[in-house]
Each structure stands twice: as structure tokens, then as C-alpha cells.
Amino acid sequence: MNAAGQERRASESELNISSGNVGNDHGRNWGWVLSGIICVNILILGCVLVVGSAYADIHITTPDLQVFLIIIILLTSIWMVYYSVFTAREENAVNYKDAHAGHPLASFFHLFFRTSAILVYLLCDILSSRFVVCMVIIILLLSCDFWTVKNVSGRLLVGLRWWNQVDVDGKSHWVFESKKVNSKNTTPSAESRVFWLGLIVCPIFWILFVLSTIFSFNIKWLVVVVMGLVLQWANLYGYIRCKLGGKSNLRNIAKNYLGVQIFKQDLI
Amino acid sequence: MAAAEEASRPFAGLSDVSISEDIPVEGDISVPVGPSRRDDEFSTLDEPVKDTIMRDLRAVGNKFIHVLYPKRSSALLRDWDLWGPLLLCVTLALLLQGGAADSEDQGGPQFAEVFVIVWFGSIIITLNSKLLGGTISFFQSLCVLGYCIMPLTVAMVVCRIVLLGGSGAVSFAVRLTVVMASFGWSTFASTAFLADSQPPNRKALVVYPVFLFYFVIAWMILTFSP
Numbered sequence: 323m324n325a326a327g328q329e330r331r332a333s334e335s336e337l338n339i340s341s342g343n344v345g346n347d348h349g350r351n352w353g354w355v356l357s358g359i360i361c362v363n364i365l366i367l368g369c370v371l372v373v374g375s376a377y378a379d380i381h382i383t384t385p386d387l388q389v390f391l392i393i394i395i396l397l398t399s400i401w402m403v404y405y406s407v408f409t410a411r412e413e414n415a416v417n418y419k420d421a422h423a424g425h426p427l428a429s430f431f432h433l434f435f436r437t438s439a440i441l442v443y444l445l446c447d448i449l450s451s452r453f454v455v456c457m458v459i460i461i462l463l464l465s466c467d468f469w470t471v472k473n474v475s476g477r478l479l480v481g482l483r484w485w486n487q488v489d490v491d492g493k494s495h496w497v498f499e500s501k502k503v504n505s506k507n508t509t510p511s512a513e514s515r516v517f518w519l520g521l522i523v524c525p526i527f528w529i530l531f532v533l534s535t536i537f538s539f540n541i542k543w544l545v546v547v548v549m550g551l552v553l554q555w556a557n558l559y560g561y562i563r564c565k566l567g568g569k570s571n572l573r574n575i576a577k578n579y580l581g582v583q584i585f586k587q588d589l590i
Numbered sequence: 591m592a593a594a595e596e597a598s599r600p601f602a603g604l605s606d607v608s609i610s611e612d613i614p615v616e617g618d619i620s621v622p623v624g625p626s627r628r629d630d631e632f633s634t635l636d637e638p639v640k641d642t643i644m645r646d647l648r649a650v651g652n653k654f655i656h657v658l659y660p661k662r663s664s665a666l667l668r669d670w671d672l673w674g675p676l677l678l679c680v681t682l683a684l685l686l687q688g689g690a691a692d693s694e695d696q697g698g699p700q701f702a703e704v705f706v707i708v709w710f711g712s713i714i715i716t717l718n719s720k721l722l723g724g725t726i727s728f729f730q731s732l733c734v735l736g737y738c739i740m741p742l743t744v745a746m747v748v749c750r751i752v753l754l755g756g757s758g759a760v761s762f763a764v765r766l767t768v769v770m771a772s773f774g775w776s777t778f779a780s781t782a783f784l785a786d787s788q789p790p791n792r793k794a795l796v797v798y799p800v801f802l803f804y805f806v807i808a809w810m811i812l813t814f815s816p
Contacts, residue, residue, distance in 0.1 A: 428639070454687060454701050458680060465676055473646075474639050486729065488668040494727035545702045 376537045388444050402519055406512050425478045429516050432475035435467030436524040460546050468553040479517040482564035498564040525554040657740050660779035670729050675736020678743050679708045685746045711803045719796050726787040738780040745772035746811050773808040777801050
């Protein structure tokens with residue numbers, strides 16, 4: 323009788339957990355739908371603003387664009403912070419139990435240079451009356467960000483690294499390496515989420531800036547925005563190549579993934 | 591008969607050979623791990639950040655010293671970096687910039703002009719030397735050309751100081767000698783690195799664009815007036 327009672331309680335707790343999981347899944351799906359709707363709306367509004375600023379009889383001025391982009395930055399940072407805080411409450415989110423472990427400084431600097439370059443670009447009219455000062459500050463911030471992300475935050479936060487190597491006979495080739503970690507924990511840590519979010523979101527801003535510079539014929543900023551675009555996308559491309567590892571062919575990766583899925587299905 | 595018998599029992603003498611059980615028979619099959627260079631590289635994956643910064647700073651300083659005393663060193667050429675060219679370009683653009691009046695409009699295009707001239711010029715020279723069959727890589731060549739702008743930047747600083755005292759004929763003569771000396775030094779330093787990567791009958795074809803590039807920059811410095 324006791325054994326039966328224990329079994330019933332165990333199955334009830336299992337049912338509770340599974341229904342809780344289903345509830346979480348529902349909530350997560352609605353969250354995805356909401357995020358998707360908001361993203362599409364922001365994208366459409368951005369396109370409208372950029373195209374509208376190209377026509378002289380539509381009164382869209384630079385402060386309008388600035389306000390729009392500042393709102394996007396605020397929403398994105400709120401989302402990033404909330405996501406990191408929310409993720410940190412899950413069980414296997416954070417690999418380190420010690421509050422002093424991990425790399426908080428590396429994460430901070432990874433995001434600091436990128437976001438301050440974007441902010442200075444948007445707020446240059448307010449910060450300084452001289453155009454050249456802003457330009458030099460943005461160029462220095464962009465180069466510091468490139469060096470930091472390539473040499474420091476990549477290897478400390480996610481264990482990936484890429485560089486160019488010149489052999490003795492003068493041939494140069496690019497090397498992409500990733501740290502081999504034998505951990506059973508496959509959920510990404512909060513730090514790696516911060517890294518990838520920062521790496522992916524910021525280059526999109528620079529594409530918007532290049533487009534707005536070209537369409538509003540503001541050629542004096544072209545050097546800076548093109549430099550920002552090139553540096554940020556170079557890092558993104560380098561780290562994606564590192565992540566994909568030695569498999570340079572996407573088709574192979576897809577094949578492997580499908581193969582693993584089918585294998586798992588057979589096992590179950 | 592005896593031979594046939596012996597042939598049919600080739601290992602007869604070994605039939606009573608045995609190994610006692612208390613001698614362990616074991617061994618190791620080890621596969622060679624791969625180039626030991628991999629260990630060196632993975633050890634820098636976890637190095638503290640200060641080491642990375644100091645190593646890169648030391649590399650940049652080393653290259654500046656090599657421009658001061660140009661002599662060929664292939665190890666220097668192998669680890670290239672573009673920090674020096676960036677800093678020199680920004681410094682040169684800032685110094686060349688106060689020419690017009692203090693209005694903000696005029697500052698931008700001149701700054702961007704210098705940037706575009708330096709970087710596009712370097713890229714074109716690199717493409718030229720690669721098309722001529724040079725063995726140097728793209729970024730290495732950019733690195734060399736950028737670092738060799740240093741004497742011209744020093745000349746710019748000297749010119750600005752001289753111009754503080756006035757802009758007469760004497761100052762022009764001083765500026766002319768300084769700029770020509772630094773232009774010669776830049777061209778000599780960069781050809782010391784670049785020309786060796788070319789076959790000997792093509793050296794002049796590679797040196798001429800470099801000469802032209804530094805000449806344009808020297809011209810911008812000489813004709814600068816505050």
C-alpha cells in the first residue's frame with residue numbers, strides 16, 4: 323500500500339512537472355510570436371523612415387531618425403538585460419557557481435565599445451560641435467572594439483579564436499579554432515549568450531547607418547560608417563567560421579544534423 | 591625422409607616454450623598526437639588579458655623601431671598588424687586638418703580625404719605588387735606601407751612647429767629640406783621591405799608607385815598652410 327501510494331505521488335509530481343513544462347512551452351511560443359511581430363513592425367517602420375528621408379517633400383528630419391534608433395537601442399538593451407537575468411535563473415544556465423568566477427569585465431568591455439560607438443554616432447550633434455572630434459572618437463572606439471572582440475572576449479567568453487598566419491615561405495592563411503570542451507552541459511551559458519547577442523545585433527545597426535548615409539547623401543560620414551561595417555562584419559564572419567569548425571560546407575552540417583536526428587528517432 | 595619430416599615440423603623445437611603466468615605481458619599503443627605546435631597555441635587561449643595587450647604593444651613598438659633603422663627582417667614582416675598605420679593615419683589627418691578656418695564644415699572632407707588617400711593608395715600599391723607576382727601577402731604590404739608613413743608624420747609635426755614662427759622664405763626652405771629628407775627615408779624604408787619580395791627585373795615597377803604615393807603625401811604636407 324505504501325509502495326502504491328508512493329508510486330501515485332511520484333506519477334502525480336511527474337504530471338505536474340510535465341504540465342508545467344507544457345505551460346512553459348505555450349508561454350514561450352507566444353513570446354516568440356510577440357517578438358516576431360515586434361521585429362517585423364520595427365523593420366517596416368525603419369524602411370519607411372529611411373526611404374521617406376530620401377524624398378524632400380516628406381518632412382522626416384535627422385532627429386526623427388535619431389529618436390527611432392535610440393528607441394530601438396533602448397528596447398534591445400532592455401531585452402538583453404531581461405534575457406540575461408531571466409536566463410540566469412534557469413538551472414544549468416551558468417556554469418560557474420562562484421560569484422567571482424566567469425569574466426564580467428570581458429563581457430562588459432565586449433558590449434561597451436560597440437554600444438558607445440553606436441551611441442556616439444547617433445548623438446554626435448549633441449556631444450561636440452566639431453565633426454572631426456566625433457569622427458576620431460568613433461574610429462578609435464571601433465578599432466578598440468575590433469581588437470577586444472577578436473583577441474579577448476572571443477577566447478574568454480566562448481573559447482573561439484581566429485587569426486591570420488604567415489608561413490616561413492610567405493604564404494598566408496586564416497586559422498579558425500575552437501576550444502574543445504568535453505562537457506555534457508550543452509545549454510549555452512549566460513556569458514556566451516551575451517557574446518553572441520552583442521556580436522550579431524550591432525553589425526545590423528551599422529548596415530542601417532550605411533544605408534541612411536547613402537540615401538541622405540551625407541557623404542562626410544561615409545568613411546566612418548564603412549569602416550564600422552567592415553570591422554564589425556569581419557568579426558562576425560570570423561566567429562561564425564570558428565563556430566562551424568572544420569566543416570566549411572553548410573550542406574555537410576545540415577546532413578550531419580539530419581543524420582543525428584534520424585539516429586535519435588531510431589533509438590527512441 | 592628426414593628432410594620431409596623436418597620440413598613438416600618446422601617449429602618442433604618451440605613446442606615446449608611457454609611463458610609463466612606471473613610475467614605480465616602488456617604494452618602501450620600510442621598514436622602520435624600531432625604537431626606539438628598546437629600545444630603552444632592552446633596555451634595562449636587562456637592567457638591573462640594583460641599579456642595579450644603587452645605582447646601586441648611590444649610588437650607595434652618593435653615595428654616603429656624597425657622603420658627608424660630599416661633593415662630587412664623576415665620575422666618582423668610575418669606578424670603584421672594595422673594599429674600603427676591607423677594611428678599614423680589619424681594623426682596625420684588631424685595635423686593636416688587645421689588648415690581652413692575653424693568652421694566645422696571644412697574639417698570633415700579634409701580628414702576623410704587624407705584617410706581615403708592613404709588607405710586607397712596602399713590598397714592599390716598592394717594590388718599592383720601582387721599582380722606583378724610578389725610573394726608578400728595583402729595585409730603585410732598594407733602594414734609595411736602604413737608604418738613607413740612615420741617619417742612623414744614626424745615631418746608634419748616639425749612643419750607645424752616651424753609654421754608657428756612665421757611663413758617666410760626661410761621657413762619654406764627649412765620645411766622643404768625636412769619634408770624631402772623624410773620622403774626619401776619613407777621610400778627607402780618601404781622599398782627595403784617590399785622590393786625583396788619581387789623578382790629582380792620588376793623591382794622598378796614596384797618601387798615607382800610607392801615613390802608616387804609618398805610623394806603625394808609629402809606634397810600635401812609641404813603645401814599645408816594654417
